Each structure stands twice: as structure tokens, then as C-alpha cells.
Amino acid sequence: DIQLTQSPSFLSASVGDRVTITCRASQGIDNYLAWYQQKPGKAPKLLIYAASTLQSGVPSRFSGSGSVTEFTLTISSLQPEDFATYSCQQDHVYPWTFGQGTKVEIK
Amino acid sequence: EEQLVESGGGLVQPGGSLRLSCAASEFTFSNFWMCWVRQAPGKGLEWVANINQDGSEKNYVDSVRGRFTISRDNAKNSLYLQMNSLRPEDTAVYFCARRDRVILWSRMDVWGQGTTVTVSS
16 A cells, blocks of 8 residues: 655644645655645545645645655645645555645644 | 535444445536545544446455445435444544546545444444
């Protein structure tokens, strides 16, 4: 199975900060990577797919980059509604797998 | 608004069975692959299974293969997950999600609110 490792697991930041989350794959996955945001008690929300394509309706402060084994999710200017857990997910091969999540907390 | 609503969760003893349902609305259900994803308490997301548009192709994570069965009824706009031989480690919130294809890529772009399964004696 392909393992996705996110770093950091926890991140403390302030409103307006630039935030970067990394996702590393144990094997090459081309650019078959998505990013999701999840708030407590809620379903995940798709932010980015194909590593860098912004899902319709998602604010442009979110961006994704990378390919093969290293990927990043960047929030250019953190907003109050962005405090949540972010997870990467690959669908290059079965079983699809998720990273362990990165919790973004208020500093 | 495109919507998915799960039901069928509950408390079940180890070794027991449960059938989850997911009702779709406001989109053409039969055009899409569908998925189940779960999240154990305090843990990350785990993809469980998916099924193609006509039910002829199904994929499972190893930990549930042979115990869980994904199915669908396009006439009823519904997705199902039959869970047998349940174990305490199957305790989780179960989400259904729509898989949309965009050229070569796919995305789980519509999610239900989740239904909670607790396996305990």
C-alpha cells in the first residue's frame, strides 16, 4: 500500500499567516493527489485535486503543488474559517490512502 | 443542491452485521462511481470501498474484503454497505462520497454527513 505522510501533524498559526503543509508518498503517484479540509463533526470538503487543480468554489488562497512523491498545500493568508484538519489522499493505485492529517490551530 | 444522506448506523456486537444506506439526490446517481470512507474516533480518514456506475466493478481495502459488500440500486438512487463479521476496529463514522472523473483524474466531490457505527459488547 502507498503510505502518505503529512508534516507537520499539528500547526499553530495566526490569522493572515502563510501556511504550508507537506504530503510525502512512499511511492510515486504522478499527480493523483487530492487535499481535503475537515472541521470537527463534519464531512471532509474537497479543496484540490490532480495535485494543483482548485475545486470549484474553493477560495483562491488555497493552492496545491508537487508531483511524484512530494506535494504541498499552501494557504496564502489564513482566515478564521480555515482552522481545521487537512488531509491528502491518493487515488493512483488501490487501496486509495489518506495521510494522517494536519490540524491547523489558532495561535 | 447535490446531496448524500447516510443512514443505518448504530451499536452492534462483535461478529454482528449492519447495513448502511446512502440516499442521493439532485444529481444523476447512475452516472457516477460511489465510495465509502470511514473515520475511527480521533483518527484519520480511511477509504473502504468503491463501486462503478453499473455495479460491475468493486474495490475494497484489505481489512474489509470478504466481510463488507458494497452495492447500489440506481433505480432508488441509493448506495449500500453490507457489513458482516463486525469487529471493534470497524467502529467509525462512515461517509458515502461521490467520485467524479475529470479527464484522467478523479475527485470525491460530494460527501454525506456520516453515520456512526459502534462495535462493542
